[in-house]
Amino acid sequence: MTATERHTMSLQLEVVFRVAERDDLPKLEWYGQYLHFRRLFQRTFEEQIAGRRLMLLADVNGWPIGQLFVQLESYDNLFMDMRKRAYFYSLRVMEVFQHKGIGTALIREAESILNERRYDSVSIAAAKDNPGARRLYERLGFRVFAEDTGRWHYIDHEGRTRYVTEPCWILEKQLKLFS
Numbered sequence: 247m248t249a250t251e252r253h254t255m256s257l258q259l260e261v262v263f264r265v266a267e268r269d270d271l272p273k274l275e276w277y278g279q280y281l282h283f284r285r286l287f288q289r290t291f292e293e294q295i296a297g298r299r300l301m302l303l304a305d306v307n308g309w310p311i312g313q314l315f316v317q318l319e320s321y322d323n324l325f326m327d328m329r330k331r332a333y334f335y336s337l338r339v340m341e342v343f344q345h346k347g348i349g350t351a352l353i354r355e356a357e358s359i360l361n362e363r364r365y366d367s368v369s370i371a372a373a374k375d376n377p378g379a380r381r382l383y384e385r386l387g388f389r390v391f392a393e394d395t396g397r398w399h400y401i402d403h404e405g406r407t408r409y410v411t412e413p414c415w416i417l418e419k420q421l422k423l424f425s
C-alpha cells in the first residue's frame with residue numbers, strides 16, 4: 247500500500263443492553279472524560295442495588311459505549327395520584343458510536359423494562375441548547391410538558407461541590423395502558 251492509498255475493512259459489532267455491574271463503574275469514566283462523576287456513579291450504583299435506580303448500558307466487548315440511568319418511583323409532590331412514574335437521565339453515547347441508533351435503542355430498552363414493571367409514564371429532560379436530544383425524544387413519543395432551570399450540584403472525585411445550570415425542557419411519555 248502506498249502512503250496515499252486508503253484501505254478499509256468493515257466491522258460487525260454486537261451491542262448488548264444490560265444493567266451495570268460494579269466492575270463497570272471505572273469504565274463509565276470513559277478514560278477520564280467523566281472522572282468528575284466518579285462519586286455520582288458509585289452512588290447511583292448503590293441506588294440500583296436498593297432498587298431505586300437502574301443503570302442501563304450499551305456494551306460492546308465488555309465496554310459501556312452508551313448509558314441511560316433511570317430513576318424509579320419518582321413520585322413528585324406535584325402529583326398525588328399514585329401513578330408510577332420514572333425519570334430517564336444521563337443518556338449518552340460515545341461520540342464515535344453516535345448516529346447509529348444506540349441512543350434510541352437505550353431508550354426503547356428502558357421503556358420495555360418500565361412496561362414490564364407496569365409504570366404509567368416516564369419523563370426526561372432535554373437541555374434547551376441541545377435540540378438534537380429534544381428531536382430524538384419527540385420522535386420516540388415524548389412531549390414537552392414543563393421547563394426547568396436545570397440547577398443541580400454534585401460532589402466531584404476530589405470532594406469539591408460542582409454547580410451546574412442547564413435550562414431544560416421536561417418531556418413526558420405515557421407508557422402502555424394495562425387493563
Ligand SMILES: CC(C)(COP(=O)(O)OP(=O)(O)OC[C@H]1O[C@@H](n2cnc3c(N)ncnc32)[C@H](O)[C@@H]1OP(=O)(O)O)[C@@H](O)C(=O)NCCC(=O)NCCS
Binds near residue numbers: 376381
Ligand atoms: C443524544 C445522544 C445520546 C443520541 O445518541 P445516538 O446514539 O446518536 O442516537 P441515535 O443514533 O438513536 O439518534 C441520533 C440520530 O441518528 C440518526 N440515526 C439513527 N440510526 C442511524 C443510522 N443507522 N444511520 C444514520 N443515522 C442514524 C437518528 O435518526 C437521529 O437523527 P437526528 O439527529 O436527525 O434526530 C448522543 O448524541 C449523545 O450522547 N450526546 C451527548 C450527550 C447528550 O447530549 N445527551 C442528552 C442529554 S439531554
